[in-house]
Amino acid sequence: MDKILLYIVSGETRASWDRAIEISKGLSATLYALFVVDKDIVKTVSDLRKTDEIDTAIKIEEEGWKYLYYLEDMAVNQGVKTALFVEEGDTIDILRKFVKEKKIELLIVGHRRGLRIEGRREERMVQQLIEYVQCPILIEKEGGK
Amino acid sequence: MIENFLDVDLIIFFDKVEDKFTMIGEMVDRALKKGIIMTREPILHKIREREELESTGVIEGIAIPHARTEAVKDLLIVISVIKEGLDFNSLDGKPVNIVFLIVAPEDAKHEYIQILARISRMCRQEDFRKSLMEASSPSEVMSLLKSFDT
Numbered sequence: 107m108d109k110i111l112l113y114i115v116s117g118e119t120r121a122s123w124d125r126a127i128e129i130s131k132g133l134s135a136t137l138y139a140l141f142v143v144d145k146d147i148v149k150t151v152s153d154l155r156k157t158d159e160i161d162t163a164i165k166i167e168e169e170g171w172k173y174l175y176y177l178e179d180m181a182v183n184q185g186v187k188t189a190l191f192v193e194e195g196d197t198i199d200i201l202r203k204f205v206k207e208k209k210i211e212l213l214i215v216g217h218r219r220g221l222r223i224e225g226r227r228e229e230r231m232v233q234q235l236i237e238y239v240q241c242p243i244l245i246e247k248e249g250g251k
Numbered sequence: 252m253i254e255n256f257l258d259v260d261l262i263i264f265f266d267k268v269e270d271k272f273t274m275i276g277e278m279v280d281r282a283l284k285k286g287i288i289m290t291r292e293p294i295l296h297k298i299r300e301r302e303e304l305e306s307t308g309v310i311e312g313i314a315i316p317h318a319r320t321e322a323v324k325d326l327l328i329v330i331s332v333i334k335e336g337l338d339f340n341s342l343d344g345k346p347v348n349i350v351f352l353i354v355a356p357e358d359a360k361h362e363y364i365q366i367l368a369r370i371s372r373m374c375r376q377e378d379f380r381k382s383l384m385e386a387s388s389p390s391e392v393m394s395l396l397k398s399f400d401t
Contacts, residue, residue: 171368187305189342
């Protein structure tokens with residue numbers, strides 16, 4: 107296996123980061139890490155905070171880059187080759203295309219319990235991933251719950 | 252945020268460069284001549300080590316080689332503008348015209364990641380990339396960075 111993709115949901119899904127690094131290292135695979143500035147999330151956040159959608163998207167994207175560079179720092183310290191990506195749009199659509207275009211062999215995604223709005227949205231997202239993304243998916247349970 | 256780490260003397264214009272490591276060497280030498288860093292080899296070694304592990308040609312003609320090392324005391328940003336695109340072995344295979352070299356002390360991880368995130372985010376903006384590539388002087392690059400760093 108050469109190409110593993112970690113979809114970074116948020117900074118609270120660190121168990122999936124650790125798992126992705128561990129597996130990539132074990133298989134000497136390149137770890138692709140992707141953060142998506144999801145258009146629906148941008149709209150929801152800007153509606154809730156009454157902020158401009160462009161400004162909200164900028165803030166979310168910069169936060170995403172921080173997650174990516176933190177992950178990269180962890181991975182590189184363990185000798186794992188990484189490639190970082192940020193995309194904008196619909197998460198499922200982007201993941202589906204990304205997996206196909208980059209010939210990803212394993213997708214890793216963190217999953218939290220759906221107790222909050224974010225969690226419920228992530229649950230739906232995981233269900234859609236299983237349905238639409240054409241590669242094996244490892245769902246890492248976050249927080250041991 | 253980025254403004255605090257910029258120095259107009261650390262913005263270099265090249266017509267053409269031989270290869271990425273020669274250029275990075277020249278960027279580090281510029282900081283050495285300015286007295287901002289005291290040593291060259293440990294920094295180059297760290298950058299080379301990182302580049303061998305991963306190519307940092309990240310965004311449409313812009314590369315951001317970066318590393319943390321005890322060889323620097325403060326976060327350092329050196330910028331190169333290369334008229335004739337350079338093969339950076341980037342994932343998209345496109346030549347690179349702008350290089351941001353970012354080197355930070357080992358204990359400045361948070362600041363280092365904030366700067367990387369800000370620059371990466373700015374570089375995804377098409378108008379920023381276009382303006383940078385059309386810039387003709389270090390002071391123009393400096394002004395652009397200040398105006399887009401919001």
